Amino acid sequence: MSLTVAFIGLGHMGAPMAANLVRAGHRVRGHDLVPEALESAVRAGVEPAADAASAVADADVVVSMLPAGRHVLGLYGTVLAAARPGTLFVDCSTIDVTDARTAHERAAAAGMRSLDAPVSGGVVGAEAGTLTFMAGGGEAEFAEARPLLEAMGKKAVHCGGAGAGQAAKICNNMILGVSMIAVSEAFVLGERLGLSHQALYDVASTASGQCWALSVNCPVPGPVPGSPANRDYRPGFAASLMAKDLGLAARAARDSGVDTGLGLAAARLYEEYAEHVGATEDFSGIVRTIRDRGTR
Numbered sequence: 001m002s003l004t005v006a007f008i009g010l011g012h013m014g015a016p017m018a019a020n021l022v023r024a025g026h027r028v029r030g031h032d033l034v035p036e037a038l039e040s041a042v043r044a045g046v047e048p049a050a051d052a053a054s055a056v057a058d059a060d061v062v063v064s065m066l067p068a069g070r071h072v073l074g075l076y077g078t079v080l081a082a083a084r085p086g087t088l089f090v091d092c093s094t095i096d097v098t099d100a101r102t103a104h105e106r107a108a109a110a111g112m113r114s115l116d117a118p119v120s121g122g123v124v125g126a127e128a129g130t131l132t133f134m135a136g137g138g139e140a141e142f143a144e145a146r147p148l149l150e151a152m153g154k155k156a157v158h159c160g161g162a163g164a165g166q167a168a169k170i171c172n173n174m175i176l177g178v179s180m181i182a183v184s185e186a187f188v189l190g191e192r193l194g195l196s197h198q199a200l201y202d203v204a205s206t207a208s209g210q211c212w213a214l215s216v217n218c219p220v221p222g223p224v225p226g227s228p229a230n231r232d233y234r235p236g237f238a239a240s241l242m243a244k245d246l247g248l249a250a251r252a253a254r255d256s257g258v259d260t261g262l263g264l265a266a267a268r269l270y271e272e273y274a275e276h277v278g279a280t281e282d283f284s285g286i287v288r289t290i291r292d293r294g295t296r
């Protein structure tokens with residue numbers, strides 16, 4: 001069934017996601033504050049809207065892909081009153097769990113329905129239509145959004161009620177951030193002990209140290225030819241985004257009273273790395289910071 005979709009936020013992720021909705025036969029009305037972003041989406045078949053309120057006015061579904069929670073809450077503040085009652089709002093941005101729950105509450109108070117549906121897969125996945133969506137909200141809303149999510153991705157998981165998609169996203173990325181640091185520390189320690197990268201890889205990738213950070217996104221060049229380490233740490237998954245996601249995890253842990261000692265340490269290391277060295281590098285480049293921090 002062809003739907004009318006308002007798409008707000010046509011940046012690195014939003015533009016290719018909106019293009020995939022057009023390709024799947026949906027009518028997409030787009031808006032972005034940056035004219036160049038809107039223009040590139042228009043070239044892919046998105047109809048331009050002068051502002052967010054006019055984009056949502058006749059939409060069946062509103063999809064947003066914005067930088068942070070304050071942008072999503074700001075958007076909802078301006079468009080909830082402009083949409084038709086019962087319109088489904090699907091926010092795909094990665095935002096604070098608390099902000100996501102607030103967005104759901106505000107949507108419901110305005111007579112709208114909503115999902116939080118952050119993604120993993122990056123720009124490459126957005127372009128190829130192979131993203132994974134993690135959704136929070138009602139069963140009926142998830143079922144209704146599913147055809148759109150499947151036009152933009154290869155997998156959509158309903159994780160639970162309001163905010164559950166954001167919770168799944170930051171918990172997964174906390175595992176990833178911590179495990180990348182553990183793998184990087186092991187390689188640097190191995191170097192100092194005279195162990196070759198290949199030897200450590202051959203053992204750990206088939207033993208209990210096996211994990212995605214080692215066997216797919218290996219932080220040292222050589223053992224996994226396709227990993228960003230082999231192309232001077234071009235992303236991949238940018239360190240600045242890992243720093244952002246670990247910051248969201250740290251805030252959620254504090255708000256929930258959970259002691260995520262390793263998650264907090266990883267958040268600090270990634271913040272420092274993204275600020276001083278590698279904001280736009282792949283997050284596996286943290287191995288160089290760890291190497292440089294050694295005392296001998």
Ligand code: NAD
Pocket residue numbers: 008009010011012013014031032033034037052065066067068071074075092093094095119120121122123237238241244
């Ligand atoms: P981006 O900065 O490229 O795009 C965001 C766009 O939103 C910009 O074009 C900006 O102008 C626009 N915008 C901001 N406020 C707006 C408003 N009120 N109305 C209309 N447009 C507005 O960011 P991105 O890389 O596309 O990321 C978007 C979201 O996806 C973020 O939450 C990010 O954490 C998440 N994410 C990104 C990646 C990635 O690899 N880039 C991967 C997974 C998740």
